[in-house]
Amino acid sequence: MNRFIRSRQQCLMLLAAAALVLSLVLSACGSPANAANSGAPASNPANTQQGRSPIYRARTSGSQNTSSGVQNTDQQIQGLLRQLDGSQNDVNNADAGASQDGGQP
């Protein structure tokens, strides 16, 4: 009886794990499908612009260029701040070693 209950529990756990893996695989597959316009909601795929007016397309395209430009700018800034943190760590390490000759020999 106990063995039956245990094997049932194991089956349930396996099913839960399989469902988790499946959901991860599906979400991973779903992202690249809309990667050309990562900012667009799922219900607004990239190629729906084909039916829009030329003025709308030009404005949206300019906005996308601006968006990707500002993403690059953001990445540069975050990179610089990480390097600043590195310098801050060096200061902390130097302070930690200061007691080595802080007092009289």
Added chain:
Amino acid sequence: MKFLTTFRHVPKRFAAIGILGVLALGALIPATAFAATPTTKPCASTDLQCFITAGDQFIAQRQTSLTNLGNRVAERLSQKLITSDQANALQADVSTNESGLASLKSKLDAETNAAAARQDDMNIFLQFRIYAVVLPRDYRRLYLDVAVNVDARLRGLSGQIKQAIQNAPPSEQGQLNTLYNDYIAQLTTAESQFDLAQSDFPALTPSNFNYNRSAYQSSLSSLTTAEKTIHTALHQAGSDAHQIATILKGK
């Protein structure tokens, strides 16, 4: 025996979790806990060789730390985070201390009197204060140099951010402009600390550390506060830029 019988009934996955837990705890213990701590035996007052050996060890440690500082300065220069003038000023201080320690080592190694060798050992601390003064000061100088350049780069990028905001939908511009104005304000806050921080460095000397500790501590405290303000402001500016980019990405 009873324990073993009980343990046998514990499901295998609990045992696995237990083993993993023990391993994780082991990983949390810092490696330094097992590091050998250097011990220095006191020298007998007449033991010349003991003073020379100890002094040579102290000097070698300090030379290594100065080399590390020099390497870090060169690294920051190669990353274009500091200018060559800023790097040269720091490398000059590294060289001055390295050559001073090298001279002291030559003097110490040539001593024939234990009392003179002991005085040389004391001078490694008193005259140089590599760990107490030079490294904390010079790494702070390096930090400030990096911060000045990071600030300038962030200031330089503000035009691109402004342009991106102007191309955003009007409904978003209010929020974006608030973030942009804070971005500029944070850079201004950081810049307002640069001169204050620079003015603290001249007091950070081994001499002040030895004989005017209150002046030394006051300047160090002021410098530390200024650099914290700079650090917080630059990070806040970075956060503003990131929020702007996130909002524009959603368009």
